[in-house]
Amino acid sequence: MATQHSRSAARLMMAPAVVLLMGWMLVPLTMTLWFSFRRYLPLRGGDLGWTGFDNYVRFVSSSSFWPSIQATLIIVGGVLAITVCFGVLLALLLDQPMWGQGIVRILVIAPFFVMPTVSALVWKNMFMDPVNGLFAHLFKFFGATPISWLSEASLASIIMIVSWQWLPFATLILLTAIQSLDSEQLEAAEMDGAPAIKRFWFIILPHMSRAITVVILIQTIFLLSIFAEIFVTTQGSFGTRTLTYLIFQRVLESQNVGLGSAGGVYAIILANIVALFLMRIVGKNLDA
Amino acid sequence: MGRITLDKVSKSFGAVEVIPPLDLTIEDGEFVVFVGPSGCGKSTLLRLIAGLEDVSGGQIRVDGQDATTVPPAKRGLAMVFQSYALYPHMSVRKNIAFPLRMAGLDAAEQERRVTEAAKVLNLSDYLDRRPGQLSGGQRQRVAIGRAIVREPAAFLFDEPLSNLDAALRVGMRLEISELHERLKTTMIYVTHDQVEAMTMADKIVVLHAGRIEQVGSPLELYRTPKNLFVAGFIGSPKMNFLTGPEADRHGAHTIGIRPEHIKVSNDESCIWRGTVGVSEHLGSDTFFHIHMEGQDTPLTVRAGGDVELYHGDAICMTPDEAHIHRFDANGLRTD
Ligand SMILES: Nc1ncnc2c1ncn2[C@@H]1O[C@H](COP(=O)(O)OP(=O)(O)O)[C@@H](O)[C@H]1O
Ligand SMILES: [Mg+2]
Numbered sequence: 135m136a137t138q139h140s141r142s143a144a145r146l147m148m149a150p151a152v153v154l155l156m157g158w159m160l161v162p163l164t165m166t167l168w169f170s171f172r173r174y175l176p177l178r179g180g181d182l183g184w185t186g187f188d189n190y191v192r193f194v195s196s197s198s199f200w201p202s203i204q205a206t207l208i209i210v211g212g213v214l215a216i217t218v219c220f221g222v223l224l225a226l227l228l229d230q231p232m233w234g235q236g237i238v239r240i241l242v243i244a245p246f247f248v249m250p251t252v253s254a255l256v257w258k259n260m261f262m263d264p265v266n267g268l269f270a271h272l273f274k275f276f277g278a279t280p281i282s283w284l285s286e287a288s289l290a291s292i293i294m295i296v297s298w299q300w301l302p303f304a305t306l307i308l309l310t311a312i313q314s315l316d317s318e319q320l321e322a323a324e325m326d327g328a329p330a331i332k333r334f335w336f337i338i339l340p341h342m343s344r345a346i347t348v349v350i351l352i353q354t355i356f357l358l359s360i361f362a363e364i365f366v367t368t369q370g371s372f373g374t375r376t377l378t379y380l381i382f383q384r385v386l387e388s389q390n391v392g393l394g395s396a397g398g399v400y401a402i403i404l405a406n407i408v409a410l411f412l413m414r415i416v417g418k419n420l421d422a
Numbered sequence: 423m424g425r426i427t428l429d430k431v432s433k434s435f436g437a438v439e440v441i442p443p444l445d446l447t448i449e450d451g452e453f454v455v456f457v458g459p460s461g462c463g464k465s466t467l468l469r470l471i472a473g474l475e476d477v478s479g480g481q482i483r484v485d486g487q488d489a490t491t492v493p494p495a496k497r498g499l500a501m502v503f504q505s506y507a508l509y510p511h512m513s514v515r516k517n518i519a520f521p522l523r524m525a526g527l528d529a530a531e532q533e534r535r536v537t538e539a540a541k542v543l544n545l546s547d548y549l550d551r552r553p554g555q556l557s558g559g560q561r562q563r564v565a566i567g568r569a570i571v572r573e574p575a576a577f578l579f580d581e582p583l584s585n586l587d588a589a590l591r592v593g594m595r596l597e598i599s600e601l602h603e604r605l606k607t608t609m610i611y612v613t614h615d616q617v618e619a620m621t622m623a624d625k626i627v628v629l630h631a632g633r634i635e636q637v638g639s640p641l642e643l644y645r646t647p648k649n650l651f652v653a654g655f656i657g658s659p660k661m662n663f664l665t666g667p668e669a670d671r672h673g674a675h676t677i678g679i680r681p682e683h684i685k686v687s688n689d690e691s692c693i694w695r696g697t698v699g700v701s702e703h704l705g706s707d708t709f710f711h712i713h714m715e716g717q718d719t720p721l722t723v724r725a726g727g728d729v730e731l732y733h734g735d736a737i738c739m740t741p742d743e744a745h746i747h748r749f750d751a752n753g754l755r756t757d
Contacts, residue, residue: 328495
């Protein structure tokens, strides 16, 4: 039981952390907002004063804006679909008793520990290279013409790379969810006449719904801001310029901090819209 | 119909033989209780009958048909699990209707059977709740409801009352017995609690380390236990066992006498003497733990509620000779 005294002591103890976190969040946010209303060109005159909503208007009216939103949503949606579907399948598979279970589980989780830049480079040079890549050799072996993945199927390639990185995370969370299912429920369903596929649909999947929600929410947060994979592979060309990448180009390639900051504010808005939709669709799974 | 025959059924997990080959017949409409201490293989035996475990040897027949390799859903048996195993994301209505839905019954028939089961089990007001919003007793009834809508050949219960508090347990015991009276369906009920076994069973199967020690009606087991294990397991408080000169006098290695078959008094003209240790006053009865010379464990004796004897009092006991059970050196009943 918290007494008055211990409660105020707790507040005092927590204060440094809260202040630090608030500062951590508020300072960049305020700076972004500040710059977004200023004409700031570091290499072409520096801070040139207020411009009102000019940056905002210019950012949206650019021909790359809507394609970048589209690319962002396609990548997020595609990766979510792949990781959740395959995550569920892999989790079901890993839950089965089998020989070498421990090793297999570690192998499945391994990609999560590879840095995004490294994995993107490995994919780009070892798998997707149209001349020396493994896929190219495979295609040639079967007599097909190799695809140059990153230019011909650029979005799909990026979705594949990012899915490979995030699949372990989804699998791990979904596996723990499956393992927490009371086996008597499955046995009861079996006695009630439900074959394996119906047991999956009526018992296992509803049981995992909360974990799936968590996977979707957490992954969305990270996927909205993927950058390294695009930077290393396509540099934003071939329709892979996401909102994050567009902002990067505005700030660093065009050296327009004001315009980029306005884009950052749009990114915050986009993230909130996506979050709103997600909470509407899957958020109810988190109640109760 | 629900006549279940086990023919030399055995079960091993790896190298461990949990159930050595055993034979057992359960007649149609019978209420059979498997009772035994924890870990003796009751659940395993029930799961073998249900089909949730494969037998290692032998044959299981349901109504004369070989069911040994028939999958659980096709055996026509319904099971109520110790944890209830309700589907937490479905309403009570959907839980009860689940087996019907899996069987492909049309919606009207499902609704009719669910309503009927809910009426029988007093669940009509809770049909739209989730299992998480129900009390233990109500959950238990939902689990039973899910079993009865299937109209199975036999019900299998695995310690269904062990998660309930004592008062509810007595109530549910009666309800299950009443259900059996009404449905007249075969029921196999697993418990470690001999009181449940005594009060509910038509036939009790006493299990010990996977072996059947004795099969019989509750009173048969109470009156003529075949061996020391059954004698000690059935009856509450436990039967007293005496060895040494007292047993020799009766021509046995061990003699057993139940607490209710010993009279206590203060007078001098008695056979057994002792001093009162702990006494438990229940109001209606009093249980005395009496220390006797030459016996390691104290004797338990039941006396009326108004017998006033206290710790340290000398006491005189007269066993009812007609109720003395005699066992030989192997622990088997001799008469
Ligand atoms: N799946 C299993 N694998 C290995 N041993 C088991 C398994 N299930 C039960 N056992 C063993 O079989 C014995 C009987 O278990 P059980 O039938 O659950 O006992 P009860 O229900 O009478 O308490 C126990 O010793 C238990 O350890
Ligand atoms: Mg058990």
